[in-house]
Amino acid sequence: MRIALALGCAALVISAAPASVRVNDSVILDAGYPRALSEYGFFTGQGVASPSAQLIGYNLQTPLFSDYAEKQRFVYVPDAARIRADTDGRLDFPVGSALIKTFGYGTGTAFRPIETRVLLHRASGWEALPYVWKSDGSDAELKLAGTRLPVSVTPPSGQTQTISYAVPNKNQCKECHSRAGAVVPIGPTAANMDVAPAYIPAFRNRIDWTGKTPLGTGPVWNDAASGSLDARARAYLAVNCAHCHNPEGSASNSGLFLDAQAAGDPVATGIYKRPVAAGRGSGGHDFAIAPGDPAQSIMIHRMRSTEPGVAMPEVGRSMVHEEGVALIAQWISSLPAR
Amino acid sequence: MKRKFAATKFAAIVSLWVCAATAPLMAKDILVAAGSGAQERLQEALILAQPGDTVVLAEGKFVLTDGLSLDVAGVTVKGAGPDKSVLSFAGQLAAGEGLLVTSDNVVLRDFAVEDSKGDAIKSKGADNIVYHNLRVEWTWGPKETNGAYGIYPVESENVLIDSVLVIGASDAGIYVGQSRNIIVRDSIARFNVAGIEIENSFNADVFDNVATKNTGGILVFDLPNLPQQGGHNVRVFSNIVAENDTPNFAPKGNIVASVPTGTGVMIMANRDIEIFDNVFEGNGSSNIMVIGYRQAFDDAQYQPTVRHVRISDNAHGKTGFAPQFDGGEMLAAAFGGSVPPIIWDGVGGSGASIVSSDEVPVLNLGLTRSDQPIETAQPQLAKLTGDAAPKLPKIVMPEAMEAAIR
Known part of the structure; x- marks a missing residue:
């Protein structure tokens, strides 16, 4: 030293x-x-x-x-x-x-x-x-x-x-x-x-x-030429949410996991997933993602909010990312309802 | 209760005895006063504290703009008393909770948290945590826009909650989630949706508490699609659970929004539960409800029914006179004007091993599935005799945790 x-x-x-x-x-x-x-x-x-x-x-x-x-x-x-x-x-x-x-x-x-x-x-x-x-x-x-x-x-x-x-x-x-x-x-x-x-x-x-993943091939969230709607939406959620919403992250207790590894379990990614500790963050909605219905999805409600206790992410955002919300809303609209 | 804090010439002074960057030689007190700059001064003290230190909150109202957090193990945060050192989050601009603890062996005692926008005090992955002599309050009373949880340990082992008062949480006043080895005692929860809730947790003793004026007094729940589930081994005893008659003000979508106003104790989707020596009075829906998880779910690991419950030696006052659940009025009419003090959904029949020796009627709803529509129930009075599982052992905390509050 x-x-x-x-x-x-x-x-x-x-x-x-x-x-x-x-x-x-x-x-x-x-x-x-x-x-x-x-x-x-x-x-x-x-x-x-x-x-x-x-x-x-x-x-x-x-x-x-x-x-x-x-x-x-x-x-x-x-x-x-x-x-x-x-x-x-x-x-x-x-x-x-x-x-x-x-x-x-x-x-x-x-x-x-x-x-x-x-x-x-x-x-x-x-x-x-x-x-x-x-x-x-x-x-x-x-x-x-x-x-x-x-x-x-x-x-x-x-x-x-x-x-x-x-x-x-x-x-x-x-x-x-x-x-x-x-x-x-x-x-x-x-x-x-x-x-x-x-x-x-x-x-x-x-x-x-030593890896096979070439550099810079991931989707650009706002460039439709860079990937499908699904790929771009998931990339956006991975970067904006999954740092907490993964099984080892700060939101591990929520059971809502938005990292790439969780994609195999639809409920864990939010699809028809009920809130656990959301409180008023639920906005009166039943599911994190209501497929086909962004207006009834807690995810959109919380992305649209700037109120502490509701807004997601919890820190680092005091404005609504309108373009990001639009992407996720479009993606949720595209998901088939059960 | 609240005192106006006169700013003194000391108000802006923080005393920091900062150790060398090497291992701390001795534990020290870090005194933080209220007054201007409280946010940065208190947060900095919580960051710079070393294991063994005590962050001492002076008497006064700390006006905070953001959530606070503690990530150093072995730190005590100690105020001058739950009416004297007040962390006020009425002007909070961000963060999901008032105070967040993410380190082990922390003691929180002798202060208050008021009006947080989200949860009041959350501890996550924080083992051996002690909450003692705290007050958490939304000062305007029950309101849908209040934060969800008052005291909120989650994903932790060894949780001791002792002598706290929680008022106004829009979900649960005292909520312990996905944790193991838990004691909640000598505490008061009132005007919350749920007074005390143990959820997706193993091995808990909830005793000597007062749960009153909530929507539901004490809940023991288990929910699907969570990292820890299969709630079991919970004893609810020697509590006063009375007049839980505050209309449910939980935001829709949350599980507690389905708790009927006037619920005493509700056990949902757990196993190995004991409810004894409690005093019930004035709970309009029912004193003890034992039910399965009633919503649709997609989780092969999840067990939605209740098994192995022992109910004994409880005192049942007036109850069931204003049932606030589907079919409640019909049931009350059918059973002499009020719903019986103990209700079981009946799922699993005698194999569920639900046993009551209380000398009050028990209503068996006669459901065969937890999610069966209540209109198709075949309710009848039942005797729940027989042997339940062996008695559960007492929960014991590590001695250092008990010593911290003596």
Whole structure:
């Protein structure tokens, strides 16, 4: 640990020189909660416009909806270490890796970061930490307990509105990123990763490819050419719901499982499944999914709501994802009633 | 009950004795005051606490905007008393519950949770959890838009709920789901849809509680299509179950929405149940109902009927005078103006081994299937004599849990 710390300090000194920013491995690996995002050396200069050359950028075929926020995603893998891919396309990131995800609004050069969430793969497991950007974009500060910020959002099909944007606290990070009580990454599975062409050589260089699932072949939820309605709806539910709604997730007790593995059991996926602990979340409906009848489906009721205690997902959403609701409603309409 | 909390110069101060990042040398108290910034200060204390620490809630009203959560094992959260340290979620903007606990060996005691938008206190996968001397309340009383559960441990082993008060839950005041080894005692549940509910759980003692003014007093249920099912070994004894006459205000779709107003104890789709030494009074539908799961289901593993129930030594006051279930009025008319204090759906016949030595009439609905329409019932008075299964053992908690509340 001492040696690592010394190396870390050395790296910090080096990174003081501009244009040669290097990621600080010991900050990722050592116990504790770094107070500022700049300590990691992921970015140089203002905001997130200049990532370290050691980072690999990617997008997701089907992303989690977060109040129409734009997201900038990077993965960092330490030198000499490599990602392994299993036959299901799940990626096993080596210890020392980090996933860096910045939430903000505006595209291209107009992108203004609000928060950056990091997932750090330490020897003890993954650690999830939220950082909130200062208004001048000079750095982002750790907000272990989360916070709320007023943010102006213009959805694709509506008027600009001001929302209370919620930065999750450390525990809420884990609530979503939890499998069997341990923190794990959610989004970057091989099929759901969309690596920009500029990063593909670097990515290929950092991954041991033993699986058969090609990269980025998963359905794009809002692109009909990318998959059937059923495939796109299930991909949307897998990304937006299944992180909790799986047998080892935070909603394991609900018996509603929306991960790909549950597809064999219709009731577990919500079809004619009665509510268990939904309370007023049921909206007076009998089934999570009433095939052919989205208006009578609890799933749609909860996706359409922004009321705590009703709204799903429970955290990270204060607006309705109208386009996502439309997709799931269309899918439920297409399911045959018994 | 409630006190206005005057902000003091200490209100914004949190005292944190933060240990080194290495193993904690000694347990410490982390004092958190009410007042401005309570959300972030209290949540940060719950994150930074180390095993063995106590997060101490000062006297006052903590005005919270989001759900709180605790994920550190071995932490105690202790207030100044259930009327003195109040976590108020009336202005809550997100999260499915007020306080969520996801770690083992946690003690929650001496505070209140008010007006949460969803469940009030949930503990999931949190073994050895102690709830003691707490108040959970929706302060405006019963309302369909209240949160579902007041105290809500789920998927846990060793659950001790002692001396809590829950008022106004739109599902169950005290709800234990998919858990094992459970004690609910010395607690009061009123103005909830279900006062106390044990669901899909194994090995529970529910005793010395008062369940009154709910829709139904104490429920022991089992539901299909859940990771843990096959509820069994539950003893309901020495409780006062009285005047459960609040009209059912559960949102439709939930199983408790089907509980008739005026139910004392309802056993559904469980096996090996004992109901004894309880005092029943003023429950308009019935004191004890023993029934199967009545809805359609698709689950080959699920057992919808009730088996092995022993009912004895209960005191039955006035009951059955206002039955709020299908066919209830007809039954009351047929049996001298009121429904008998004990009702069994009759499924499984003598093989179900439902036994009562209480000196009150028992109504056997004479159903052959749990989901049979009630209009086709062949109700008649019955004597439920015979031997039930051997008596169930007493539930015992690990000594450290009992010690935590002494």
